[in-house]
Amino acid sequence: MPGLSQLRKAREILRGNFTNLWRCEVALIRQNEFMPTLNSSCISRADYEFGTLYLTFRNGLTYTLRGVPEHHYHGLLRAPSAGAYFNRYLKRRY
Numbered sequence: 001m002p003g004l005s006q007l008r009k010a011r012e013i014l015r016g017n018f019t020n021l022w023r024c025e026v027a028l029i030r031q032n033e034f035m036p037t038l039n040s041s042c043i044s045r046a047d048y049e050f051g052t053l054y055l056t057f058r059n060g061l062t063y064t065l066r067g068v069p070e071h072h073y074h075g076l077l078r079a080p081s082a083g084a085y086f087n088r089y090l091k092r093r094y
Contacts, residue, residue, distance in 0.1 A: 042083030
Protein backbone atom coordinates (compact mmCIF):
# COMPACT_ATOMS: atom_id res chain seq x y z
CA MET A 1 0.00 0.00 0.00
CA PRO A 2 1.44 3.41 -0.94
CA GLY A 3 2.53 5.73 1.82
CA LEU A 4 1.21 9.24 2.43
CA SER A 5 4.19 10.87 0.67
CA GLN A 6 3.62 8.72 -2.43
CA LEU A 7 -0.05 9.67 -2.48
CA ARG A 8 0.83 13.38 -2.21
CA LYS A 9 3.36 13.03 -5.01
CA ALA A 10 0.78 11.26 -7.21
CA ARG A 11 -1.77 14.00 -6.45
CA GLU A 12 0.73 16.71 -7.48
CA ILE A 13 1.53 14.88 -10.71
CA LEU A 14 -2.18 14.58 -11.55
CA ARG A 15 -2.78 18.22 -10.65
CA GLY A 16 0.09 19.24 -12.96
CA ASN A 17 -1.27 17.10 -15.80
CA PHE A 18 -4.72 18.64 -15.46
CA THR A 19 -3.20 22.12 -15.41
CA ASN A 20 -1.25 21.40 -18.60
CA LEU A 21 -4.34 19.93 -20.24
CA TRP A 22 -6.33 23.02 -19.29
CA ARG A 23 -3.64 25.30 -20.75
CA CYS A 24 -3.70 23.34 -24.02
CA GLU A 25 -7.48 23.62 -24.20
CA VAL A 26 -7.33 27.37 -23.59
CA ALA A 27 -4.68 27.75 -26.30
CA LEU A 28 -6.85 25.85 -28.78
CA ILE A 29 -9.90 27.94 -27.91
CA ARG A 30 -7.91 31.14 -28.37
CA GLN A 31 -6.52 29.90 -31.66
CA ASN A 32 -10.03 29.22 -32.94
CA GLU A 33 -11.23 32.62 -31.70
CA PHE A 34 -8.49 34.55 -33.45
CA MET A 35 -8.15 32.53 -36.62
CA PRO A 36 -11.44 32.81 -38.48
CA THR A 37 -12.28 30.04 -40.89
CA LEU A 38 -12.69 31.34 -44.41
CA ASN A 39 -15.24 30.14 -46.90
CA SER A 40 -12.62 29.55 -49.57
CA SER A 41 -11.49 26.64 -51.68
CA CYS A 42 -7.90 27.85 -51.33
CA ILE A 43 -7.40 29.41 -47.87
CA SER A 44 -8.80 27.76 -44.75
CA ARG A 45 -7.71 30.14 -41.96
CA ALA A 46 -6.37 33.65 -41.49
CA ASP A 47 -4.96 35.49 -38.49
CA TYR A 48 -3.49 38.95 -38.12
CA GLU A 49 -1.26 40.13 -35.31
CA PHE A 50 0.97 43.22 -35.13
CA GLY A 51 1.46 43.63 -38.87
CA THR A 52 1.88 39.92 -39.56
CA LEU A 53 -0.70 37.96 -41.52
CA TYR A 54 -0.79 34.18 -41.05
CA LEU A 55 -2.58 32.23 -43.77
CA THR A 56 -3.26 28.51 -43.67
CA PHE A 57 -4.04 26.97 -47.03
CA ARG A 58 -6.18 23.91 -47.64
CA ASN A 59 -3.10 21.95 -48.72
CA GLY A 60 -1.68 22.39 -45.19
CA LEU A 61 0.89 25.10 -45.92
CA THR A 62 0.99 28.14 -43.65
CA TYR A 63 2.31 31.43 -44.98
CA THR A 64 3.60 34.19 -42.71
CA LEU A 65 3.42 37.60 -44.38
CA ARG A 66 5.12 40.46 -42.53
CA GLY A 67 4.46 44.18 -42.87
CA VAL A 68 0.88 43.71 -44.06
CA PRO A 69 -1.45 46.68 -43.33
CA GLU A 70 -4.46 45.69 -41.24
CA HIS A 71 -6.92 46.76 -43.94
CA HIS A 72 -5.68 43.86 -46.09
CA TYR A 73 -6.63 41.41 -43.34
CA HIS A 74 -10.15 42.80 -43.16
CA GLY A 75 -10.33 42.90 -46.94
CA LEU A 76 -9.35 39.24 -47.10
CA LEU A 77 -12.07 38.31 -44.59
CA ARG A 78 -14.75 40.25 -46.51
CA ALA A 79 -13.66 39.25 -50.00
CA PRO A 80 -16.00 37.05 -52.04
CA SER A 81 -12.90 35.03 -52.99
CA ALA A 82 -10.07 34.94 -50.44
CA GLY A 83 -7.79 33.25 -52.97
CA ALA A 84 -8.35 35.96 -55.57
CA TYR A 85 -7.76 38.66 -52.94
CA PHE A 86 -4.54 36.96 -51.89
CA ASN A 87 -3.32 36.71 -55.48
CA ARG A 88 -4.21 40.31 -56.31
CA TYR A 89 -3.13 42.21 -53.19
CA LEU A 90 -0.79 40.05 -51.10
CA LYS A 91 1.13 37.51 -53.16
CA ARG A 92 4.68 38.61 -53.99
CA ARG A 93 4.19 41.89 -52.09
CA TYR A 94 4.62 40.80 -48.48
